[in-house]
Structure formats: C-alpha cells, structure tokens
Amino acid sequence: MAIGNSGKGYVLLAPTLLVMGLALAAPLLLLAVYSLHDQNGLALGGWTLAQYRAVLASAGYRSLFLRSIAISGLVTLVTVALAYPMAYFVAFHARRKFAWLIALTIPFWTSYLLRVFAWKIILGFDGVINSAALRLHLIDQPLSLLLYNPFAVVVTLAHAWAAFAILPIYVSLEKIDRSLLEAAGDLGDGALRRFLRITLPLSLPGVIGAAILIFVPTTGDYVTPELVGGTKGTMIANVIEVQFNSVGNWPLGAALSLVSMAMVAVIAALFVASARAAAKAAR
Amino acid sequence: MKNRGLLLYALAYLAFLYMPVLVLPVFSFNNSEFIAFPLSGFTTRWYAGLAADSAMLHALGNSLKVGAATALASTLLGLLAAKAVTRNRLRGAGLALGFISLPLFIPDIVLGLSLLLLLGAVGLPLSLAAVVLGHLLVCVPFALTVLIARFEGFDPNLEEASADLGEDGWMTFWRITFPLMLPGIAASLLLTFITSFDEFLVAYFLSGTEATLPVYIWGQLRFPERLPVVLALGAIILTVSVALVICAELLRNRGVARPRVGA
Numbered sequence: 001m002a003i004g005n006s007g008k009g010y011v012l013l014a015p016t017l018l019v020m021g022l023a024l025a026a027p028l029l030l031l032a033v034y035s036l037h038d039q040n041g042l043a044l045g046g047w048t049l050a051q052y053r054a055v056l057a058s059a060g061y062r063s064l065f066l067r068s069i070a071i072s073g074l075v076t077l078v079t080v081a082l083a084y085p086m087a088y089f090v091a092f093h094a095r096r097k098f099a100w101l102i103a104l105t106i107p108f109w110t111s112y113l114l115r116v117f118a119w120k121i122i123l124g125f126d127g128v129i130n131s132a133a134l135r136l137h138l139i140d141q142p143l144s145l146l147l148y149n150p151f152a153v154v155v156t157l158a159h160a161w162a163a164f165a166i167l168p169i170y171v172s173l174e175k176i177d178r179s180l181l182e183a184a185g186d187l188g189d190g191a192l193r194r195f196l197r198i199t200l201p202l203s204l205p206g207v208i209g210a211a212i213l214i215f216v217p218t219t220g221d222y223v224t225p226e227l228v229g230g231t232k233g234t235m236i237a238n239v240i241e242v243q244f245n246s247v248g249n250w251p252l253g254a255a256l257s258l259v260s261m262a263m264v265a266v267i268a269a270l271f272v273a274s275a276r277a278a279a280k281a282a283r
Numbered sequence: 284m285k286n287r288g289l290l291l292y293a294l295a296y297l298a299f300l301y302m303p304v305l306v307l308p309v310f311s312f313n314n315s316e317f318i319a320f321p322l323s324g325f326t327t328r329w330y331a332g333l334a335a336d337s338a339m340l341h342a343l344g345n346s347l348k349v350g351a352a353t354a355l356a357s358t359l360l361g362l363l364a365a366k367a368v369t370r371n372r373l374r375g376a377g378l379a380l381g382f383i384s385l386p387l388f389i390p391d392i393v394l395g396l397s398l399l400l401l402l403g404a405v406g407l408p409l410s411l412a413a414v415v416l417g418h419l420l421v422c423v424p425f426a427l428t429v430l431i432a433r434f435e436g437f438d439p440n441l442e443e444a445s446a447d448l449g450e451d452g453w454m455t456f457w458r459i460t461f462p463l464m465l466p467g468i469a470a471s472l473l474l475t476f477i478t479s480f481d482e483f484l485v486a487y488f489l490s491g492t493e494a495t496l497p498v499y500i501w502g503q504l505r506f507p508e509r510l511p512v513v514l515a516l517g518a519i520i521l522t523v524s525v526a527l528v529i530c531a532e533l534l535r536n537r538g539v540a541r542p543r544v545g546a
Binding site: 016023026083119 | 286289290292293296297299300301302303304306307310317318319321360361363364366367368370371372373374376379382383385386387388389390391392393394396397398399400401404416417419420423427477481483484497500501504513514517520521524525528529532
C-alpha cells in the first residue's frame with residue numbers, strides 16, 4: 001500500500017510539529033504573557049493591560065504604525081507594478097526564459113545587509129547618483145534629499161524584494177492557456193482588450209500572492225529603515241528593537257510586536273478578500 | 284514595436300537590479316578607505332586584509348556551522364513532514380501545514396525576540412545552537428514547500444511496486460524514494476543553507492558573544508575604515524553563491540531530464 005495508515009503519518013509529522021511548537025508557539029505565548037505585565041525594575045510586575053493602553057492611546061505610536069503601513073503599502077505597489085511588465089516579458093516574449101530567470105535571481109544571492117548598504121552608496125551625498133549628475137552638470141550641489149527618508153526606504157525595499165514579485169507573477173502568467181488569447185484574437189479583440197480581459201484577470205492570483213509576500217514582511221523590516229531611513233523613515237521594528245535593547249521595557253516591546261502583527265494580519269486579510277471579490281466581479 | 288519597448292524595459296529593470304550588486308565589487312578594488320566617488324585607483328589590498336582578519340574568519344566559520352546544521356535539520360524535518368502530508372491521508376494536515384508555514388507571516392524581529400524571551404525564561408544561554416533553532420523557524424517552511432513539490436512530482440506507484448515486490452519500508456525508502464527525491468533534497472539543502480547563512484535579525488538577538496557573519500558585518504558598518512574589507516568579502520561570497528546556484532540549476536535540470544529508478 002502506498003498510502004500508509006494515518007497513524008504512521010502523524011508519527012512522521014510529529015518531530016516537525018514538536019520543533020515548531022517549541023520554537024514558535026511557546027515563544028509567542030510567552031510574548032503575549034509579557035505584553036500583559038508591568039515592567040518592575042528588571043523583573044516582571046503584575047498582570048495589566050497598561051501596555052496595550054499605552055500603545056493604542058499614544059499619538060506617536062499611531063503615526064508610527066500608519067507610517068510603517070504606508071511605506072510597506074507603497075513598497076508593495078511599486079515592486080509589483082515594476083515587476084509585472086518584467087514577468088510578462090519573460091512569460092510571453094523572451095526567447096531564453098530560463099536564462100532570464102537566472103539573470104533576474106542572481107542579484108538576490110548577495111548578502112542582504114550589503115545589498116541594503118549598497119543603496120546607501122548609491123543614494124548618498126558622495127554617491128553614484130550625485131557624482132553622475134554633477135559630472136553631467138545636471139546639478140551644481142550634491143542632493144541630500146536622496147538618503148535618510150521614506151523615499152530611500154521604498155527604493156531599497158522595492159529592490160530587495162523584487163524576486164518575490166517577479167517569480168509568483170511569472171508563474172501565474174506562464175500558466176495561462178495561450179489558446180484563450182488566440183480565441184479572443186480570432187473573435188476580434190485587440191491586444192489591449194485581450195490583455196485586460198484575459199491576461200490580467202488570470203494573472204491576479206500571482207499578483208495577490210506577490211503583494212502579500214512583500215507587504216507582510218516589509219512592515220516588520222528592521223535593517224533597511226535603520227540604514228537608509230533616517231529619523232523620518234523609522235518603522236515599527238526599529239522602535240520594538242529600541243524597547244528591547246536600549247530602553248529595556250520588554251512588556252511594552254511585546255505589546256508593540258503583537259499589536260503590529262495583528263494589524264498587518266487584518267490588513268492582509270482584508271486585501272486578499274477585496275482583491276478576490278474584485279476579481280470575481282470582473283469576470 | 285511593442286515587443287521592443289518591453290525588451291528595453293526588461294533591460295532597464297535588469298540594470299536596476301544589478302546596479303547595487305555591482306557597486307560592491309567596484310569599491311572592493313578601490314584604493315581608498317572612503318566609500319565614495321570619484322574612485323581612486325585599483326588595489327587588491329582589501330582582499331589581502333581579509334586573510335588577516337581573524338574575527339571575520341571566526342564569524343565566517345560560525346555562519347558555515349550554523350548554516351550546515353540548519354540546512355541538514357530543516358531538510359530532514361521537511362522531508363518527514365512532506366512525506367506525511369503527501370503520502371498519508373491525514374485529518375488536520377492543512378492545519379499542520381498552516382502552522383508550519385506561520386513563520387513566513389511573522390516579522391523576523393518577532394521570531395528573534397520571542398525566542399530570546401523563551402531562552403531567558405528557561406535559563407538557557409544565547410549561543411549558536413539558539414541561532415540554529417531560530418533559523419529552523421525561517422527555513423523549515425521553505426524546505427517543506429520544495430520537498431512537497433518534489434513528492435507530488437513522482438508517481439507513488441513506484442513506491443507501491445517496490446513494496447509489492449517484497450521490499451520493506453526502509454529499503455523502499457533508500458532504493459526508490461530517496462534517489463527520486465535527491466534533486467529536491469539538494470535544492471532544499473541549498474536554499475536553507477543560503478537563507479541561514481544570510482539571516483541577520485534572528486541571529487542578532489540570539490547569537491550572544493558568538494557573532495555570525497551578518498552580525499559581524501552589521502557591527503562593521505559603523506566603522507567606515509573597515510568597510511572596504513567587508514565589501515571584498517561580499518564580492519567573494521557573491522561569486523561563490525552565483526557559482527553554486529548555476530551548478531545547482533544544471534544539476535536540477537539533469538535530475539529532471541534523466542529520471543532513473545533504483546540505486
């Protein structure tokens with residue numbers, strides 16, 4: 001029998017579930033416990049909802065959350081919009097698809113830290129863009145508005161996460177039955193109508209998948225805002241790190257973590273639901 | 284021509300992807316401590332400096348150890364779980380898969396600091412073993428995805444035939460399942476190794492005094508005079524990983540082209 005009994009299946013599954021339970025579920029539970037306590041010197045105080053009240057009542061944290069979500073939302077939009085034509089080209093027009101896919105993924109095998117740092121070199125005061133623009137006499141003074149702001153964060157993240165947009169969109173485009181496009185052409189649809197009525201709706205699952213794959217982790221990104229964001233580009237993870245490592249208020253850091261995760265989960269779920277509804281309505 | 288417009292766009296996009304990656308090797312050969320234009324001449328002294336940097340070599344050794352342990356453990360766990368969900372009809376398999384994939388949707392900083400809390404609560408020290416545990420969270424979902432795809436890619440009847448011909452479970456595994464899974468196993472090992480080797484944030488919280496390479500690099504980013512050496516190392520890592528990826532892809536294609544059963 002190829003399909004063994006289910007008892008054996010559970011035995012095979014048990015080690016992985018055990019490790020994940022130990023390293024994921026238990027720590028997250030502990031995080032929740034911390035978030036429901038006071039900080040009392042270096043130890044935990046009594047049970048309280050004070051941390052959540054502090055997080056939700058503070059205008060500073062509210063604007064921090066809004067900024068993080070706005071930056072990640074913009075990153076998602078820019079990354080997906082830039083990647084779509086690229087994936088479309090590989091799926092429909094490239095002669096050597098495999099070579100293109102390799103060429104598109106090679107940049108992502110460099111150290112993540114060094115890739116982010118490279119943008120600091122490109123956008124910086126003595127950086128690539130400023131030097132080139134000065135040399136070409138496009139500007140008289142180096143621009144200082146390129147680095148240490150939300151714009152730098154968006155550019156850097158759109159670069160760092162590009163593969164996570166290209167690959168899912170490419171897969172969904174590649175799966176489209178080409179005879180559908182021929183049929184639409186035979187029935188008199190032009191290239192644009194064919195794209196809007198067939199290609200785009202059928203590739204939406206890839207677009208939605210890419211958007212979630214990018215939006216969720218970038219809201220929690222630490223390295224990019226820390227290196228290129230400056231004070232105006234600070235995001236949630238930077239503030240959480242400060243609570244844990246510098247301020248030493250672990251309960252507040254725990255509450256910030258859980259509130260931000262809950263918020264991101266709600267936004268992602270709403271996005272997926274509305275995108276599916278829109279895709280259905282378009283059909 | 285519409286196609287020519289798309290091709291131009293594709294080339295521009297490729298330039299956007301490669302510009303930051305190429306900046307690193309350029310400055311690793313630049314004869315100045317300052318990472319800024321204009322360039323000031325060619326040198327290989329940063330590469331010579333690498334060999335003398337014992338702290339960096341130690342961190343590199345730590346990352347290799349953590350990466351190897353993470354790759355082996357996450358691929359083994361992924362293999363067991365992938366076999367369970369593809370070959371046994373399990374109630375609750377979807378739920379288990381969802382739970383195992385959960386770390387994909389949790390920011391790394393939360394994974395790192397919640398493990399930090401757990402280690403503190405049970406009184407375990409920060410260590411490379413703790414980093415491996417954290418990296419398993421990040422890597423097992425990847426391993427599982429790759430291995431499930433491979434399990435679904437070959438005919439379960441081959442395993443059934445082996446059992447019918449009298450092989451026991453272990454022999455069927457070694458003579459049928461394992462050879463057929465080998466390309467998937469290799470892909471999973473490579474993916475999880477690279478992911479662990481490059482992971483910064485979880486290691487930053489859990490490594491304690493034994494820095495991994497990304498944690499060490501993070502420390503160096505604050506000292507401008509140390510940067511060219513870091514860039515030289517980055518250029519070497521890039522070259523090695525590109526060579527590895529290309530080899531792996533060639534191997535994978537060979538594995539797909541010649542599906543052979545048996546030892």
